[in-house]
Amino acid sequence: VFLANIDPDLQYRVLDQVEGPSLVAADTMNFWIQGKRRALLRTLERVDLLVLNEAEARMLADEPNLVRAAQVIRSWGPKGVVIKRGEYGAIYFADGHVFSAPAYPLEEVRDPTGAGDSFAGGLMGYLASTGNVEPDNVRRAIVFGAALASFNVEDFSFRRLQSLTYPEVAERFRQFKGLTSFEAEV
């Protein structure tokens, strides 16, 4: 279940209605971090994977260093934290895992609105369709989300997503391999 960015009290009540979720993921924002911090922390105790952007991670943890911010947040409940970095991609922290995924370099970005939401949607869709919530699969889910988000920003609103096909997303997923690969010898 993905608790999108709403009032943390509502997120909590939604959770009460979900029976035995395989994974609880959540998003949040500055408005709730500042205005409903206590309710947010209560909800976080029940969250497995928190997805938020850099500024939000720093604000929530009250810690400018992202590695330490992720540690602080993970001490409150979430086993994993995915920090979105816009055009720079995303970084994922979990037990024994640090994974950095780039954003797909595009020649034309028409509308960044919804990039974070399509990223989270792709990530969750990948986890749901594969039925595997282990960290190694979360890595792939992050790349899948980044691929989906890269299409979303190619056109205004969700116009590009309307015509998007699964093979196109799969092909871009594969391109992330070439984008990040190097031979591990020194």
Add this chain to the structure above:
Amino acid sequence: VFLANIDPDLQYRVLDQVEGPSLVAADTMNFWIQGKRRALLRTLERVDLLVLNEAEARMLADEPNLVRAAQVIRSWGPKGVVIKRGEYGAIYFADGHVFSAPAYPLEEVRDPTGAGDSFAGGLMGYLASTGNVEPDNVRRAIVFGAALASFNVEDFSFRRLQSLTYPEVAERFRQFKGLTSFEAEV
């Protein structure tokens, strides 16, 4: 040969004195981009690999989009462009290659001064010691430079580099593999 960030006319004259270099790499900055643009473009015609930061790439190409900025710069001579992105790593453009490397996520960054220079030094040292300037080896050289830069920022000035050993750099290089790897299946 690495033409570090000096007056592009001087870079040009240094090149005149180098006999048959295997690779000409160069760095530059806003001061020369704005103040000695013509001399800089003349030098770039003889440069194989340009290393500069995001703001410099955008300013030099007069193009906000990094992918297009790299294309513009490559049309002036450099076969490869490495764009430094500070805590976000670096991105490399060459014929048929786009490679994105993260920065190493550190719990403590004490002094970012010299990160870009130690990155370039590590990159060039790796290319020189391996004697291979092909794009696939430039990828590895970028990771090596990123590993070296990550040590440099751990302490003030070049204090950390004074005690740094090769096995430490090699070990961190290997950690970049874990930091970026995911199974390429969808």
